[in-house]
Each structure stands twice: as structure tokens, then as C-alpha cells.
Amino acid sequence: MPTRRYWDLYYLDPTPFTSLPVTGGELALLQEQVTPPDARAVVDISCGWGVLAxxxxxxxLQVSGYGWSGHAIVAARELVGSGLQLTFTERDFTHRSDPEAAPGSIDLAVAGSAAG
Incomplete structure (x- = not known):
């Protein structure tokens, strides 16, 4: 399993992979087939550059993007900017869940960049 250091070095690359292939069709499929109709709160675990989030x-949707690498979180914040209901937080989910999330407060969890 890659370490936190591995991911920090990966996300230090000055040319981020911002063209993550999230097409309009893929997003529509996610919204129509996966996202509950009354969803409001989404968690993107392993959000990477924050593209899917x-x-x-x-x-x-109100989205919380979590990543293991602090460098990824900084890059995601810079790439996405502000003005959305979107936050990025450095978090390690390998040993525990989100301590801030009350039971039933998350409508959908995705792992957009879980493979890297």
C-alpha cells in the first residue's frame, strides 16, 4: 500500500492531472443511477485533485472532499477555487471513519481517485 509520503510526492507534480476523464455522460449516469433523488451531502473519499468533487x-450538492495527502488537498483547493458548497480536508480513512459526520448525514459516498 502506498504511503502518505508517496502520495505527497505524487501530488507535488507541478502539472496536475486536471483532465480527469469525468465526462458529461459519466456525471449524468452518476446523478441518475447512483445519487439518491433527495441527496444533498456527498463525501468524495480519496478526492485527488478534486475534479469529481x-x-x-x-x-x-454539498461536497466534502477528503484526501490522504496534504499536498493534494492544497492543490484541489487551488484548482477548484471558491464559490461552491465544497470543502477539502486532509483525512486518513484507513483506520477510522469521519468523526465529524453524524449518522445519516451523508447521502452519497464516492471514491473518485481511489486508484491513484
Whole structure:
């Protein structure tokens, strides 16, 4: 399993992979087939550069993006900017769940960049 140091070095690359292939069709499929109709709160675990989280936030969802690498979180914040219902937080989910989330407060969890 890659270490936190591995991911920090990976996300230090000055040319981020911002063209993550999240197409309009894929986003529509996620919204139509996976996202509950009354969903409001989404968690993107292993959010990477924050591309999927930003797409979801643009649809009006409140999104929390979590990543293991502090460098990834900084890069995601810079790439996405502000003005959306979107936050990015450094968090290690390998040993515990989100201590801030009350039971039933998350409507959908995705792992957009879990493979790297």
C-alpha cells in the first residue's frame, strides 16, 4: 500500500492531472443511477485533485472532499477555487471513519481517485 509520503510526492507534480476523464455522460449516469433523488451531502473519499468533487458541487450538492495527502488537498483547493458548497480536508480513512459526520448525514459516498 502506498504511503502518505508517496502520495505527497505524487501530488507535488507541478502539472496536475486536471483532465480527469469525468465526462458529461459519466456525471449524468452518476446523478441518475447512483445519487439518491433527495441527496444533498456527498463525501468524495480519496478526492485527488478534486475534479469529481467539483463536478458534483456544480450540480448543487454539498461536497466534502477528503484526501490522504496534504499536498493534494492544497492543490484541489487551488484548482477548484471558491464559490461552491465544497470543502477539502486532509483525512486518513484507513483506520477510522469521519468523526465529524453524524449518522445519516451523508447521502452519497464516492471514491473518485481511489486508484491513484
Amino acid at each position: 467539483a463536478h458534483l458541487a456544480h450540480t448543487g
